[in-house]
Amino acid sequence: MTTTDARTVGEDLRQRVADFLAEHDHTTMDRLDFLRARYDAGLAWVNFPEGHGGLGLPRALQGQVDAQLAAAGAPDNNPRGNGIGLGMAAPTILAFGTEEQKKKFLRPLWTGEQVWCQLFSEPGAGSDLAAVSTRAVREGGDWVVNGQKVWTSSAHKAQMAILVARTNPEVSKHAGLSYFLCNMDAPGVDVRPLRQITGEAEFNEVFLTDVHIPDSQRLGDEGQGWRVATATLNNERVAIGGGGGGRESGMVGVLAKSWREHPERRGVGQHDKLLRLWVDNEVARMTGQRLRQKLAAGEPGPEGSAMKLTFARIAQEASGMELELLGEEGLRASDWTMKRPQHVDFTGRDAVYRYLRAKGNSIEGGTSEILRNVISERVLGLPSEPRVDTGIAWKDLPR
Amino acid sequence: MSDLNLLYTDVEDDLRSSVRDLVAARSEPASVAAVYDGDRSVVDPLWRAIAGDLGLAGLLIPEERGGAGASAREVAVVLEELGRSVAPVPFLTSSVVATTVLLAAAPGGAADDLLAGLAAGERTAALVLPLAAGPGDEAPAFAVDADGRLTGSARSVAGALEADVLLVPVGTAGGTAVYAVPAADARIEPVVSLDMTRQLADVTIEGAAGQELLGGAQGGDAVARALEVGAALLASEQFGVAQWCLTTTITYLKDRRQFGRVVGGYQAIKHRLADLYAAVESAGAAARYAAAATAEDDPDAVVSTAVAQSFCSDVAVKAAEEAVQLHGGIGMTWEHPAHLYLKRAKADQIAFGTPATHRARLAELVDLPAPVPVG
Numbered sequence: 057m058t059t060t061d062a063r064t065v066g067e068d069l070r071q072r073v074a075d076f077l078a079e080h081d082h083t084t085m086d087r088l089d090f091l092r093a094r095y096d097a098g099l100a101w102v103n104f105p106e107g108h109g110g111l112g113l114p115r116a117l118q119g120q121v122d123a124q125l126a127a128a129g130a131p132d133n134n135p136r137g138n139g140i141g142l143g144m145a146a147p148t149i150l151a152f153g154t155e156e157q158k159k160k161f162l163r164p165l166w167t168g169e170q171v172w173c174q175l176f177s178e179p180g181a182g183s184d185l186a187a188v189s190t191r192a193v194r195e196g197g198d199w200v201v202n203g204q205k206v207w208t209s210s211a212h213k214a215q216m217a218i219l220v221a222r223t224n225p226e227v228s229k230h231a232g233l234s235y236f237l238c239n240m241d242a243p244g245v246d247v248r249p250l251r252q253i254t255g256e257a258e259f260n261e262v263f264l265t266d267v268h269i270p271d272s273q274r275l276g277d278e279g280q281g282w283r284v285a286t287a288t289l290n291n292e293r294v295a296i297g298g299g300g301g302g303r304e305s306g307m308v309g310v311l312a313k314s315w316r317e318h319p320e321r322r323g324v325g326q327h328d329k330l331l332r333l334w335v336d337n338e339v340a341r342m343t344g345q346r347l348r349q350k351l352a353a354g355e356p357g358p359e360g361s362a363m364k365l366t367f368a369r370i371a372q373e374a375s376g377m378e379l380e381l382l383g384e385e386g387l388r389a390s391d392w393t394m395k396r397p398q399h400v401d402f403t404g405r406d407a408v409y410r411y412l413r414a415k416g417n418s419i420e421g422g423t424s425e426i427l428r429n430v431i432s433e434r435v436l437g438l439p440s441e442p443r444v445d446t447g448i449a450w451k452d453l454p455r
Numbered sequence: 456m457s458d459l460n461l462l463y464t465d466v467e468d469d470l471r472s473s474v475r476d477l478v479a480a481r482s483e484p485a486s487v488a489a490v491y492d493g494d495r496s497v498v499d500p501l502w503r504a505i506a507g508d509l510g511l512a513g514l515l516i517p518e519e520r521g522g523a524g525a526s527a528r529e530v531a532v533v534l535e536e537l538g539r540s541v542a543p544v545p546f547l548t549s550s551v552v553a554t555t556v557l558l559a560a561a562p563g564g565a566a567d568d569l570l571a572g573l574a575a576g577e578r579t580a581a582l583v584l585p586l587a588a589g590p591g592d593e594a595p596a597f598a599v600d601a602d603g604r605l606t607g608s609a610r611s612v613a614g615a616l617e618a619d620v621l622l623v624p625v626g627t628a629g630g631t632a633v634y635a636v637p638a639a640d641a642r643i644e645p646v647v648s649l650d651m652t653r654q655l656a657d658v659t660i661e662g663a664a665g666q667e668l669l670g671g672a673q674g675g676d677a678v679a680r681a682l683e684v685g686a687a688l689l690a691s692e693q694f695g696v697a698q699w700c701l702t703t704t705i706t707y708l709k710d711r712r713q714f715g716r717v718v719g720g721y722q723a724i725k726h727r728l729a730d731l732y733a734a735v736e737s738a739g740a741a742a743r744y745a746a747a748a749t750a751e752d753d754p755d756a757v758v759s760t761a762v763a764q765s766f767c768s769d770v771a772v773k774a775a776e777e778a779v780q781l782h783g784g785i786g787m788t789w790e791h792p793a794h795l796y797l798k799r800a801k802a803d804q805i806a807f808g809t810p811a812t813h814r815a816r817l818a819e820l821v822d823l824p825a826p827v828p829v830g
Contacts (some may be wrong), residue, residue, distance in 0.1 A: 116458070315823055322826035330823060331814040335765045342759075343740040346461035362733035431732055432725035436705050439720035 141172030173214035192221035233281030307374035308337035368417035506576030513574030531691035531746035538695025548614025553580035559677030581614035589808020629671025650802035690742035690763035697774035
């Protein structure tokens with residue numbers, strides 16, 4: 057696309073949003089009706105195809121639409137309340153779903169009527185996700201699911217889940233998985249809070265006992281679950297590490313603010329360290345910007361893993377340094393009571409929380425060690441470590 | 456902060472291929488290494504081919520002044536390739552830094568002929584400042600008398616050995632002026648340099664006649680701008696150096712076997728390479744951002760230059776050090792080209808301001824002041 061074309065497309069889109077606003081008065085319309093109309097007008101995620109909330113335009117143009125609608129005072133879909141749905145479930149459903157599945161699930165997902173969670177990790181399958189032992193057995197037109205999932209954020213408020221389960225234990229572990237869309241209000245779904253080092257419980261354990269999922273909610277072919285899950289995880293790493301914030305976004309912004317507002321906290325040895333973190337954060341912003349420009353053409357590949365690696369390191373170093381700057385004040389925490397946070401904000405609450413929560417950044421969505429394996433094997437083409445779990449049926453693996 | 460395009464255009468990709476093909480044909484690692492032993496026969500033909508045959512010396516010069524009318528974006532792509540091949544040519548010093556100084560002179564003046572000569576690849580210029588001088592550093596060490604004769608000296612100047620004309624910053628009552636002096640009229644003493652692929656020289660001028668190109672009102676800004684552009688685009692060279700180190704090391708480790716296995720399959724090695732990959736990719740984005748911001752004269756250009764220099768300098772050094780280490784014994788030999796990259800990377804880290812000085816600049820630019828000393 058030439059610059060002139062791009063400008064014209066941007067102007068056309070601006071006009072389209074203006075027309076939409078003229079025809080839909082958000083001050084009198086019901087919020088959900090307004091959001092559904094916005095979806096039907098293709099203004100939900102413009103990079104999605106027509107008929108599924110989009111217009112088939114470059115992803116980069118979404119920011120313009122959001123800004124224009126926000127400037128008009130229109131309600132949004134509270135994207136922070138449905139991060140897994142928007143960032144992970146939606147692109148996976150778009151890539152692997154049937155027309156019926158896309159029609160049925162994408163609209164309520166986008167409007168926030170259905171919040172999504174992710175039933176992937178298990179007590180015995182963390183980094184080795186392909187080893188999941190939750191079983192799905194076909195029974196007529198349904199799948200009957202039994203097992204235990206863990207680290208499930210939002211499970212206590214979600215209506216839907218993306219689920220990876222074993223449909224065939226007789227083949228090797230990667231080949232025996234299938235991917236499902238699971239109703240969280242189905243009988244047999246039991247959600248229990250899982251308390252973290254911050255004192256809160258933003259995550260859950262989810263116990264699945266004879267949960268019925270209709271075959272129409274299988275995403276992708278039977279046995280194709282690993283491939284579908286990989287697409288989800290690539291999107292997750294971009295969602296976590298891809299940033300998209302401006303300069304001084306994230307933990308470095310908090311640190312810089314503390315430095316500016318409290319000259320008494322400044323230490324000589326800390327100045328260069330602060331500037332290095334600031335530079336690293338700014339370079340991560342640029343790298344994210346370039347990644348998004350590349351993505352405008354296609355789907356995220358394993359390159360997003362490098363972004364997430366960087367993001368976790370910066371968040372941990374900056375939050376650690378912030379406590380150090382605070383000195384004696386850094387010794388005082390605010391609250392250890394068990395709570396259910398409404399949504400997770402890595403840079404929210406107090407410095408002690410930020411420091412502790414950041415520890416999760418190098419674990420959730422693939423540990424930094426696994427990400428280094430992903431980069432070295434799938435991007436750099438280096439061989440994997442010798443493995444003892446290939447060519448063996450899952451049921452025969454040592455456990 | 457505008458949404459600068461950080462991708463390469465088709466034109467830039469084509470440019471990259473032609474530079475890569477030419478350098479591959481004209482400069483082998485062995486002939487580059489020979490410059491350390493005093494054999495500089497690779498330099499002239501390579502530079503003539505790049506400057507003249509490909510016409511790259513005039514990239515930054517507008518068409519109406521005889522150049523190609525390209526921008527810092529294209530120049531950055533050339534520098535990536537020259538970094539990737541540690542090419543011993545004065546492209547950065549003549550076609551970027553000296554050219555940027557001259558472009559500050561209004562058309563129709565004394566700089567025109569020189570610019571046309573540079574654009575045609577017939578002449579080569581150098582700004583007489585230490586390679587270590589960065590944006591904001593004090594410039595002139597040279598004085599001019601009433602007859603227009605210059606006196607002074609500068610140490611560790613890059614590009615002077617290859618130049619036929621020197622651009623000399625001169626302190627005057629009205630500010631820093633810039634004079635042109637034929638290289639033949641100066642004493643240019645080669646320095647045994649850390650990086651002999653960008654060999655330095657000590658330049659002494661004792662009463663040589665100079666021609667004023669920029670007066671005291673303009674020269675200081677022109678020199679500062681040239682150092683700014685030089686620093687911004689050096690980042691692309693550093694990215695090229697880093698990328699060569701990373702890819703060469705990976706290729707080697709896919710082949711090298713110890714204990715019956717490919718060394719690149721050991722996790723201790725893979726994780727180091729994954730970290731290096733993340734750093735090199737980030738350096739590519741930072742360098743590209745600085746080039747794009749410079750090309751568009753973006754208000755963010757100064758910050759992005761300080762960011763790119765702070766980041767890319769260290770990544771290039773890290774990549775070269777990892778290349779030496781992960782090649783094992785062979786990486787320590789004169790025969791393997793890794794040392795050419797280590798020397799270039801380390802010299803580039805100091806060139807146009809060290810990373811620490813760029814961070815100190817940044818502290819002022821983005822309002823993160825240093826602590827006030829107590830007492």
